[in-house]
Amino acid sequence: MKQRTLWSAVLVAGLTVSGCGSATRTAPSPAGSGTSSKLVVWDWKSGDATAASYIEKAKADFAKKHPDVTVEFVAQPFDQYYTLLGTAIQSSTGPDVMLFNGGGQLRDRVDALLPIDEYVAEDRQRLAGWDAFSKDGKVYAAPVTLQGHPIYYNKEVYEKAGLDPAKPPATWDELMTDCAAVKKAGKSCFALGNKEGFGIQFFLSGLGSGVLTPQEYDDWIAGKRDWTSPHVKQIFTLWKDVNDKGYNNPGANSTAMFNDSWAIFQSGKAANVIGLMSDIGHWKDFGEFLPPDKIGVMPAPVVTDGATPSLAYDGGIGYGVAKWTKDPKLAADLVRSLTSTEALTAFYAKAGAIASDTTIDASQSGPAAGAIVSAIKGGKPALHVALSSKTLDLMGRVSQKLLSGSLTVDKAMDQMAAADKAS
Amino acid sequence: MKGSSPLVRPGAPGRAGGPDTTRQAGHRATGTGSRRAARSERLAPYVLVAPAVLIILGLRLYPLILGVNFSFTGDGDRNGMVVGLDNYLELADDPLFRTALGNVGLLVLLLPVAVAIPGLLATFIYLRVPGHRVFRSVYFFPAVLSPVIVGSIFNLMLAFDGPLNTVLGTIGIGPVDWLGDPGVTMFTVVGVHVWATFGMALVVFLAGFSTLDSSLLDAAQMDGASLARTIWHVVIPSLSRTIAFVLVTTMIGMLTSMFGLLYVMTSGGPEGSTYLPEYYIWIQQGQMNRPALASAASTVLFLIMLVVGLAQVGLLRRAGRQD
Missing domain, CATH: 1.10.3720.10 (MetI-like)
Structure with a gap:
């Protein structure tokens, strides 16, 4: 077996080397070879049919500014993207511009990136989601999409339960009353998939702003997390309560979030789901089965007096500039073209993603998309994104134990505090 | 390897038997040739198993040792540092x-x-x-x-x-x-x-x-x-x-x-x-x-x-x- 592991390691190494080889071939031609030059972009999106018009618009915008520069997009498979990128970074060759997921994936690799503050100063107001692409006060990539956790509700289920779909619950007590009515109507109140342990992440970020006070929220994001504070503990108590009262779909620990929990919501078996804003599990994704006017978005119900519900979101994906690029200004211009309003409008409309551009008019995509876009201005970074991957992994297991009843909230908080402190 | 050498080795003295008698007769040139032939016969098994052995050494044992060695180094900030156990x-x-x-x-x-x-x-x-x-x-x-x-x-x-x-x-x-x-x-x-x-x-x-x-x-x-x-x-x-x-x-x-x-x-x-x-x-x-x-x-x-x-x-x- 070990041998098998070794063989696959050798195979992967071989593939990586060949991947890196192709990267060097497509690297920009040496400086001084003439007026025409070339920029290489690495991402995992440009190959998608839904992103075609976005790339086209961005290219056109860039060609207007630099007609003599050719741009080549290399679409890498996403599951190998960061491995391939790692090899390129090791050898300081490869793409001039590259796509990143916001947060840890980018912050782990800022050594290979150029701060682009001076080039994107004009875009700072127009685009949202910069925090996920910044480290130590410097910006390393420009956001393309936003990813966050709105609470969606199915207006049809609300109607069937005798509730007013125009008036979603604003406080936790109202939510519990509504959930009881939904349960009585034979539906689940929440569609929850916690097989991978992701459910708790969405719960924490989707509902957290209704529990923590603004000060506590900001402290959490800034890294000052007090796991023994009553409000943090309350989030996990509510997580357990909702399940104990039978408001989640049965078998949440064996239901996959991707995509079984979305299916439960879409098929009208559950009234609410804490979903995503972009890519999957969102307003457009649900639209396949639920007409846009049947999907609503509600702010987090208020649990604590003084809490101000806000949309939890971060920069989703964004383009950055490699440190080794020959002409940083040129590459930064390409990044700006890739985040131009026109290009992002195309991306939002075709790919079903909330784009980072706050000036895009989303009202045609139904009330849900409109509600999300209008909440962006007052939004805050998601609570779970601030945690390390190790802490998130533990939180997933702890959350499953809370649901099954094999761990108390107090013990769970002790474990979380220890893991968070260690990482 | 174990299997191939007994198969080849016994053949070598038998075939070298002829040239051996001629060497006694003083034909030096033929003697060198026979020694060369004997040496190549002796080396043949090693040459033949070499590809397999090299593949095992290079693509299995060497990475295995590297992997074990790597397990004594750190991750993240301590990348490449020896951290013992x-x-x-x-x-x-x-x-x-x-x-x-x-x-x-x-x-x-x-x-x-x-x-x-x-x-x-x-x-x-x-x-x-x-x-x-x-x-x-x-x-x-x-x-x-x-x-x-x-x-x-x-x-x-x-x-x-x-x-x-x-x-x-x-x-x-x-x-x-x-x-x-x-x-x-x-x-x-x-x-x-x-x-x-x-x-x-x-x-x-x-x-x-x-x-x-x-x-x-x-x-x-x-x-x-x-x-x-x-x-x-x-x-x-x-x-x-x-x-x-x-x-x-x-x-x-x-x-x-x-x-x-x-x-x-x-x-x-x-x-x-x-x-x-x-x-x-x-x-x-x-x-x-x-x-x-x-x-x-x-x-x-x-x-x-x-x-x-x-x-x-x-x-x-x-x-x-x-x-």
């Missing part, structure tokens, strides 16, 4: 890794069941229960499915609101969370694995039965032995070699090819109860960005497999000696 201490301290090792132990304990099932079914087919021809092909069918497909099928079947729980509900048994209850899930996955792979073992058992002396069975029947006694006193002793072989191959299968099922069916959950070392290694390397810790876990897994492998070789050798 830190990674191993962390492993010993990680409840998740201990669960993974515990699950390996569980697999070993469940091994007799995994061998008994194809053994019993093969016995029934051999004893020509009604419909044995159909069963023979039906039983083998799952063996051609990939773990991903099998996992997906059972994900649907065993879902909390899936068909199996519906059937159980109609006969009054409450729903079982097959993939969500930490006390049940590991057994569910092993059960699915056995279902998916027992066809191969069944075929091996049937092959073993074809060598069974039917007069022994007839004699047992004449003496009025019950089915259970026939199996215990006649079938099992006659098939000891086959059983040993199936035991070894089933063990290897359980320890090496559960990853796909785990990945598709449980993702190591619920509550981390279905972690196996392989899955742990993959998570640490790919998700947690801890390649050095993953190397340490790989080294531990390698040592376990070494012990298990040597035990199996011993078992096979003993079974072979009985004949």
Whole structure:
């Protein structure tokens, strides 16, 4: 077996080397070879049919500014993207511009990136989601999409339960009353998939702003997390309560979030789901089965007096500039073209993603998309994104134990505090 | 290598016999030629096995040593620094890794069941229960499915609101969370694995039965032995070699090819109860960005497999000696 592991390691190494080889071939031609030059972009999106018009618009915008520069997009498979990128970074060759997921994936690799503050100063107001692409006060990539956790509700289920779909619950007590009515109507109140342990992440970020006070929220994001504070503990108590009262779909620990929990919501078996804003599990994704006017978005119900519900979101994906690029200004211009309003409008409309551009008019995509876009201005970074991957992994297991009843909230908080402190 | 040298070596003196006599006659030139021929004959086996040896050394042993070496370095900020046994201490301290090792132990304990099932079914087919021809092909069918497909099928079947729980509900048994209850899930996955792979073992058992002396069975029947006694006193002793072989191959299968099922069916959950070392290694390397810790876990897994492998070789050798 070990041998098998070794063989696959050798195979992967071989593939990586060949991947890196192709990267060097497509690297920009040496400086001084003439007026025409070339920029290489690495991402995992440009190959998608839904992103075609976005790339086209961005290219056109860039060609207007630099007609003599050719741009080549290399679409890498996403599951190998960061491995391939790692090899390129090791050898300081490869793409001039590259796509990143916001947060840890980018912050782990800022050594290979150029701060682009001076080039994107004009875009700072127009685009949202910069925090996920910044480290130590410097910006390393420009956001393309936003990813966050709105609470969606199915207006049809609300109607069937005798509730007013125009008036979603604003406080936790109202939510519990509504959930009881939904349960009585034979539906689940929440569609929850916690097989991978992701459910708790969405719960924490989707509902957290209704529990923590603004000060506590900001402290959490800034890294000052007090796991023994009553409000943090309350989030996990509510997580357990909702399940104990039978408001989640049965078998949440064996239901996959991707995509079984979305299916439960879409098929009208559950009234609410804490979903995503972009890519999957969102307003457009649900639209396949639920007409846009049947999907609503509600702010987090208020649990604590003084809490101000806000949309939890971060920069989703964004383009950055490699440190080794020959002409940083040129590459930064390409990044700006890739985040131009026109290009992002195309991306939002075709790919079903909330784009980072706050000036895009989303009202045609139904009330849900409109509600999300209008909440962006007052939004805050998601609570779970601030945690390390190790802490998130533990939180997933702890959350499953809370649901099954094999761990108390107090013990769970002790474990979380220890893991968070260690990482 | 061991095999090839005796084959080539004895030939060399024989053929060199001719030139040897000519050398005594003083023909120096021919003597050099013969010595060269003798040397090339002597070197030939080494040259011939060289590719295989180099591949093993270069692509297996060398990476293995690198991997072990790598497990003594740090991750993240301590990347490349020698950290001694830190990674191993962390492993010993990680409840998740201990669960993974515990699950390996569980697999070993469940091994007799995994061998008994194809053994019993093969016995029934051999004893020509009604419909044995159909069963023979039906039983083998799952063996051609990939773990991903099998996992997906059972994900649907065993879902909390899936068909199996519906059937159980109609006969009054409450729903079982097959993939969500930490006390049940590991057994569910092993059960699915056995279902998916027992066809191969069944075929091996049937092959073993074809060598069974039917007069022994007839004699047992004449003496009025019950089915259970026939199996215990006649079938099992006659098939000891086959059983040993199936035991070894089933063990290897359980320890090496559960990853796909785990990945598709449980993702190591619920509550981390279905972690196996392989899955742990993959998570640490790919998700947690801890390649050095993953190397340490790989080294531990390698040592376990070494012990298990040597035990199996011993078992096979003993079974072979009985004949």
